[in-house]
Amino acid sequence: MNILGIETSCDYGGVVPEIASRDHVRMLLPLIQQVLGEAGIEKPDAIAYTAGPGLVGALMVGGGMANGLGLAWACPVIPVHHMEGHLLAPMLEDDPPEFPFLALLVSGGHTMLIAVRALGDYRLLGTTLDDAVGEAFDKTAKLLGLGYPGGPALAALAENGNDKAFAFPRPMLQKPGFDFSFSGLKTAVMLEVRKAEAAGKLCREDVAASFQRAAVDTLVKRAIKAANSQGLERIVVAGGVGANKLLRKEIAAHFDGRVFYPRMEFCTDNGAMIAIAGALRLAEATPADEIKVRSRWPIASLNVPRPAH
Numbered sequence: 001m002n003i004l005g006i007e008t009s010c011d012y013g014g015v016v017p018e019i020a021s022r023d024h025v026r027m028l029l030p031l032i033q034q035v036l037g038e039a040g041i042e043k044p045d046a047i048a049y050t051a052g053p054g055l056v057g058a059l060m061v062g063g064g065m066a067n068g069l070g071l072a073w074a075c076p077v078i079p080v081h082h083m084e085g086h087l088l089a090p091m092l093e094d095d096p097p098e099f100p101f102l103a104l105l106v107s108g109g110h111t112m113l114i115a116v117r118a119l120g121d122y123r124l125l126g127t128t129l130d131d132a133v134g135e136a137f138d139k140t141a142k143l144l145g146l147g148y149p150g151g152p153a154l155a156a157l158a159e160n161g162n163d164k165a166f167a168f169p170r171p172m173l174q175k176p177g178f179d180f181s182f183s184g185l186k187t188a189v190m191l192e193v194r195k196a197e198a199a200g201k202l203c204r205e206d207v208a209a210s211f212q213r214a215a216v217d218t219l220v221k222r223a224i225k226a227a228n229s230q231g232l233e234r235i236v237v238a239g240g241v242g243a244n245k246l247l248r249k250e251i252a253a254h255f256d257g258r259v260f261y262p263r264m265e266f267c268t269d270n271g272a273m274i275a276i277a278g279a280l281r282l283a284e285a286t287p288a289d290e291i292k293v294r295s296r297w298p299i300a301s302l303n304v305p306r307p308a309h
């Protein structure tokens with residue numbers, strides 16, 4: 001079966017909603033034509049689109065396009081939750097994870113630990129109390145004069161730095177539960193950078209390496225503790241920050257179970273993850289025939305009623 005996945009959540013800081021929406025209107029149809037052309041498909045069997053969370057204007061462009069094409073092609077149209085797309089992205093790989101698993105969802109807008117027992121059975125164990133981890137990468141990168149999104153550039157800079165040069169805080173690790181907080185780390189980095197700049201001896205590589213180590217340590221320890229507490233033997237790492245090599249290496253090194261990731265290009269926002277989530281949802285439920293987008297949408301609201309486990 002061929003499913004077209006449309007992802008227009010545009011869920012990150014620094015985007016001007018009006019400009020983003022207009023750009024989506026301009027780009028979306030030519031992009032769909034290009035994608036179908038490259039895949040050698042005249043019309044897909046179904047269309048999946050991101051219905052939220054995200055910028056409503058951009059979501060409406062994707063939802064409107066999906067429903068218009070669905071009408072023209074007389075095929076089902078499936079609204080998909082953006083974060084469900086991220087956590088199901090490893091299902092695109094040849095060796096997909098089986099349920100149940102712990103999902104560590106780390107992106108520019110979200111930091112979440114979710115116990116996933118089945119499709120549509122999601123329990124949020126922890127989230128960030130302030131900045132998302134991708135946002136912390138981006139803000140630190142900006143402080144070091146790198147462009148946006150700064151995560152990949154910061155990770156590259158860190159490769160030539162000493163990760164023990166600065167003892168940045170590992171926030172929340174002493175606290176019970178599975179929540180995160182990254183604003184203290186961000187402030188600590190800012191103060192050290194100002195101090196080093198004033199002294200005329202700022203080593204950007206060392207700051208990048210020490211920051212990355214502190215952020216990764218926090219994610220890895222919290223995720224493994226959450227998986228163990230729930231008796232989960234698999235961890236899925238997804239979302240843009242899931243492309244981080246140190247994160248992948250450290251979580252695999254410290255977790256006794258298996259770790260799964262989408263390939264690099266399916267970590268950051270992409271249409272394929274929306275298509276696979278749509279495919280799995282299509283098999284399970286009848287799609288609704290209305291255009292519905294939401295800027296906020298708690299992932300636990302996707303849960304279908306099930307007997308207690």
Ligand SMILES: Nc1ncnc2c1ncn2[C@@H]1O[C@H](COP(=O)(O)OP(=O)(O)O)[C@@H](O)[C@H]1O
Nearest residue numbers: 011107108109134149151240241243244268269
């Ligand atoms: N190698 C990397 N290391 C750390 N962060 C990364 C890396 N690659 C991408 N990121 C971060 O991932 C975030 C984008 O994730 P994505 O899921 O595409 O975004 P969104 O939050 O908009 O859904 C950005 O904050 C970016 O800096």
Ligand SMILES: [Mg+2]
Nearest residue numbers: 107240268269
């Ligand atoms: Mg995303």
